[in-house]
Amino acid sequence: MKRNNLFFIIISFVSLSFINACKDVPHLTKKEVTKIGFIADSALIVSARKEASKIGIAILKKGGNAFDAMIATDLALAVSYPFAGNIGGGGFMVYRTADGKTGALDYREKAPLAATENMYLDADGSIIKNKSTLGALAVGVPGTLAGLFAVHEKYGSLSFSTLIQPAIDLAKKGVVITAKQAKRFQYFRKSFQKINKRSIFLDKNWKAGDTIKYFALAKTLERIRDEGRDAFYGGQIGQEMVDYLQKLGGIISIEDLKKYKAKWRDPIQFNYKDLTITSMTLPSSGGICMAQILKSIEPYDIKQYPHNSEKYIQLLTEAERRAYADRAHYLGDIDFVDVPIDSLTNRAYLKKRMSDFSWQEAGKSALISHGKITGYESEETTHYSIVDQYGNAVAVTTTLNGAYGSKVYVDNGGYFLNNEMDDFSAKPGSPNMFGLIGAKANAIAPEKRMLSSMSPTIVEQDGKLKMVLGSPGGATIITAVLQNILNVYEYDMRMQESVSQARFHHQWLPDLIKMEPDGFDSISLHKLTVKGYKIEEGNSVIIGKVDAILVLPNGQLEGGADPRGDDTAIGF
Numbered sequence: 001m002k003r004n005n006l007f008f009i010i011i012s013f014v015s016l017s018f019i020n021a022c023k024d025v026p027h028l029t030k031k032e033v034t035k036i037g038f039i040a041d042s043a044l045i046v047s048a049r050k051e052a053s054k055i056g057i058a059i060l061k062k063g064g065n066a067f068d069a070m071i072a073t074d075l076a077l078a079v080s081y082p083f084a085g086n087i088g089g090g091g092f093m094v095y096r097t098a099d100g101k102t103g104a105l106d107y108r109e110k111a112p113l114a115a116t117e118n119m120y121l122d123a124d125g126s127i128i129k130n131k132s133t134l135g136a137l138a139v140g141v142p143g144t145l146a147g148l149f150a151v152h153e154k155y156g157s158l159s160f161s162t163l164i165q166p167a168i169d170l171a172k173k174g175v176v177i178t179a180k181q182a183k184r185f186q187y188f189r190k191s192f193q194k195i196n197k198r199s200i201f202l203d204k205n206w207k208a209g210d211t212i213k214y215f216a217l218a219k220t221l222e223r224i225r226d227e228g229r230d231a232f233y234g235g236q237i238g239q240e241m242v243d244y245l246q247k248l249g250g251i252i253s254i255e256d257l258k259k260y261k262a263k264w265r266d267p268i269q270f271n272y273k274d275l276t277i278t279s280m281t282l283p284s285s286g287g288i289c290m291a292q293i294l295k296s297i298e299p300y301d302i303k304q305y306p307h308n309s310e311k312y313i314q315l316l317t318e319a320e321r322r323a324y325a326d327r328a329h330y331l332g333d334i335d336f337v338d339v340p341i342d343s344l345t346n347r348a349y350l351k352k353r354m355s356d357f358s359w360q361e362a363g364k365s366a367l368i369s370h371g372k373i374t375g376y377e378s379e380e381t382t383h384y385s386i387v388d389q390y391g392n393a394v395a396v397t398t399t400l401n402g403a404y405g406s407k408v409y410v411d412n413g414g415y416f417l418n419n420e421m422d423d424f425s426a427k428p429g430s431p432n433m434f435g436l437i438g439a440k441a442n443a444i445a446p447e448k449r450m451l452s453s454m455s456p457t458i459v460e461q462d463g464k465l466k467m468v469l470g471s472p473g474g475a476t477i478i479t480a481v482l483q484n485i486l487n488v489y490e491y492d493m494r495m496q497e498s499v500s501q502a503r504f505h506h507q508w509l510p511d512l513i514k515m516e517p518d519g520f521d522s523i524s525l526h527k528l529t530v531k532g533y534k535i536e537e538g539n540s541v542i543i544g545k546v547d548a549i550l551v552l553p554n555g556q557l558e559g560g561a562d563p564r565g566d567d568t569a570i571g572f
């Protein structure tokens with residue numbers, strides 16, 4: 001059997017993970033690659049859980065718009081997908097309104113006021129294991145609720161209580177545990193126990209088919225419904241969270257919560273051939289890296305290289321290597337550091353960056369560091385995509401960072417807190433949990449936002465909406481998203497066919513191509529190895545989990561729900 005045919009059979013059985021940081025669970029059913037996804041005439045939502053897509057669609061059917069649906073879907077994910085859906089984390093939204101205006105919202109977590117540059121180092125300057133990933137000190141000031149209220153204030157058309165109520169009802173009615181979820185609860189049980197005396201996830205050995213009712217979370221959401229944003233950012237819910245964190249040795253204060261604000265930002269927008277791509281700007285590296293990689297490969301006639309073949313993999317790998325080297329050096333929170341975005345995404349600069357690339361042999365990350373910029377002009381997660389019946393499009397990626405974040409579970413409030421602090425560079429040159437290296441630009445400072453890779457993205461062609469997409473997967477988000485743009489644009493794939501393809505990833509350091517196991521043909525892999533590329537297919541890695549929407553030529557919408565998870569497209 002051909003290896004790429006084997007991909008979906010293997011992916012159905014083996015234990016999968018988004019690299020070590022985001023362990024996922026076995027796919028228990030054997031799935032054929034479905035080429036065509038759910039088709040809707042006017043509105044579509046693709047998210048990590050059926051319950052969440054359904055709730056968002058019900059809001060659209062009530063006459064709500066994509067922004068209303070975003071708020072309802074996000075809160076429904078906080079209930080039904082505690083792995084990554086959250087009120088204790090943060091995220092980014094990229095949108096395009098029906099009249100073609102684009103924009104972005106940053107509700108990324110921030111370092112607490114009491115954070116210091118060396119807070120994860122011991123007296124010898126070495127990183128203290130787990131300090132930035134597990135427990136109270138790993139937590140960044142959460143931004144999710146601030147983000148949802150900011151969206152509502154600017155674009156909401158239904159009342160906030162209408163949008164939050166379905167999540168409250170779902171929490172009370174309970175959510176049926178899927179097989180994948182049951183495995184995850186089992187896998188993380190020990191780390192939940194290590195941090196928390198009690199949590200709903202420890203109440204019993206949850207099995208697939210059981211229903212969990214989230215009464216504490218329902219109460220929290222009711223309070224937010226009744227008292228608004230301030231219930232969290234200064235009020236009782238926030239105070240209880242701060243008290244719990246401080247008991248566990250954390251440093252977030254009520255002052256941190258009172259000062260937190262979500263920020264509207266101009267997204268990164270660039271052209272790839274005749275596509276216009278809009279993606280997240282700093283503090284996410286997503287849009288800048290994607291622009292660098294796609295512009296670097298633009299001069300090549302990609303179509304002549306068969307999909308996922310040796311030359312295609314090589315070209316993308318070399319562009320990725322260079323972009324991630326720049327990421328490590330230059331990128332950080334734009335509110336704190338100058339980042340030469342225009343220079344880094346300039347075509348002449350990128351052409352020069354690619355000039356030492358050779359088809360004959362693998363580049364060496366040890367020899368390819370960040371590029372030289374001449375002068376500065378004045379970087380566990382879930383993604384969902386929405387297109388409403390009015391033509392508005394919303395792409396949102398939200399996260400706790402690792403699976404269930406810091407594992408700190410505010411029992412009284414019924415929610416997990418993030419471990420986003422690990423996205424900072426705790427020490428220059430030392431990898432974080434995604435193996436990403438950082439430098440001064442991404443050093444910790446009070447109130448600074450940690451660099452992200454989350455890349456909610458919108459693609460237009462001929463001035464019209466073409467795709468809405470994004471992914472979880474830490475460092476691999478950027479490469480997962482851009483491979484899907486290329487699948488559709490260069491290889492004429494349908495949306496579902498595209499999200500189901502095997503993916504690969506290179507991030508400069510470590511100097512290897514990470515590949516989903518058994519998704520690539522052995523001849524291409526052999527040729528790459530002969531050229532000197534190191535390939536890692538081990539550890540049952542999966543690269544991203546892409547939920548996307550494609551606008552078909554007749555105006556219908558096709559959902560791409562990634563078969564790597566329980567992801568579901570629903571529409572009308």
Ligand code: DON
Nearest residue numbers: 018022380381452453473474
């Ligand atoms: O912001 C980031 O880039 C990371 N905190 C995202 C984490 C993630 O995607 C984990 N999921 N697999």
